Amino acid sequence: MSSETAAPDTLVERPIWPRRTRFVALGGGRARLKVDLRTLVITGLLALVTVAVSVWSLGVGSVEGANLPLDRVAGAFAGTESEAIQRIVVEGRLPRVLVAVLGGASLGLSGAIFQTLTRNPLGSPDIIGFTSGANTGALVAMLVLGLGYGGATFGALIGGLATGIAVYLLALKDGINGTRLIVVGIGISAMLIAFNGFLLVRARVENAATAAAWGQGIFGELRFADVVPVALSLVVLLPALALLTPSMRMFELGEDSAQSRGVHTGRAQFLLLLVGVGLVAVTTAVAGPIAFIALVAPQVAMRITRSPGIPLITTAAVGATLLVVSDALARTMLAPVQLPVGVVTTALGGVYLLGLLIAQSRKVAA
């Protein structure tokens, strides 16, 4: 067919894609990238909110007089402010803001992976035991081995990974079944929470207080050395996740459908679980267990973009926004008292979960 006859044809052809779906030509122009306009705009807006709250957060202190206007925050980076101010902003506040952004994104992505694989909004790492496992590891390191916060980091990393492996192996039977993974995870999580309580009761009071504080997220203690592992884990795990994403999308249609379209389901599941556990373990090891971000961020992202399935980049942006805002609230709400960030995320998550359940039961009733 010559191009002259093809042109009118394409004019009368009914478009098959919805208006929000666009294709962006890549490189040579033969291949194209599918882009969802709504998702793109929302993700951009979330990124802006994250940046704005981060900058504001750098200026906000928890004691009277420590609040800095924007130009002095900028001055702290430019080096025109006093050394004390520079230390507060750059060494004190910047690390926790960075960990909040990167960690929030990590937790969100981890939740997105588990929820997609299990096809269940409850399949997030904090429900299926990885967070409790990380907490157990940290408590053992702090209370039993007496290693302090530094040891807690390694303890949490080992605890989270070990729990991940244990849940995977216990749920393994001809591949991984989503519901089985969740049920096994909830069981293990319950046991670990009981064990954590036992460790805290047995500990000396002052140690128990520190350990309990760790269990709610330790954003006040974060330094630059803590940003590095979170950033590094993202540098390694994000490309891995990008490679696995097309396969992961196929799991949304059920395992048989995925396998019959050429997905190596067992291998893809294992690698995705590995990435998911890695993301949550590193963040938890650095910042303590932060509840609900992994559970909530993917669901929020899915609802505000109205996409089928969980949009990964939007989820990362929602996670970052949520955690930065939670941290800012935790520092300012009851100032000069600093709330643990976990208290704020749990409160937000609790409200969200309740709303979700009510909305769903209404939908069923209707």
Next chain:
Amino acid sequence: MIVGPNACGKSTLLRSLSRLLKPTAGSVLLDGKDVQSYRGKEFARELGLLPQQSLAPEGITVVDLVSRGRFPYQRLFTQWTDKDEAAVRRALEATQLVELSTRPVDELSGGQRQRVWIATALAQETPILLLDEPTTYLDLAHQLEVLDLCSRLNREGRTLVAVLHDLNQAARYATHLIAMRNGSIVAEGTPREVVTEETVRAVFGVRTRVVDDPESGTPLVIPLSRDAVVGVDRPGDTATARAST
């Protein structure tokens, strides 16, 4: 087409053919090559499967779901090409879904939804397509709609293998019929050769009369009115039997 009582191994056979199951003994060959030795996407470009139950993510549009059928053709840096676009459009046209392409799948009727799944399998552009009970849960009109679509696809040159529950529909639409019981093939051939009173009794344990369908001339099975079920062993007891070819 494949017919047989519940749990006789029909689905197991399809799952082995499409290498979702590894045979415990023997092997499944495609073009003289063991299916287990194919690479995942390479095999998925040869043979498509419509499983008995498929899950659609909530709110997914028809075209988005159908485009998932192109997964076996996608490589790392070539996400979507003109070929993919053309295949999806052809699949939508063949299933008369172009008008509905931007609608969410969960808003469609059962028959339309099954057409979407067939379109997804068509977008995979495989010469062979396996369908596991494509008409289950559909009302009569939608059953016929799906079967007519299948027989058109077959006339257009695709190999279709379908498991069907309704013996009369199978007799009417099949070009080659296989009857299974207890994990093995009891009879195969044209519908006329397979659908006989003796075979139906042997396979389903039901006494029937077989007459000519006044519409299509194919065999029509009518169960006897009294004591039609013969007291033979329950076919469901062999659910674990594994089929291999």
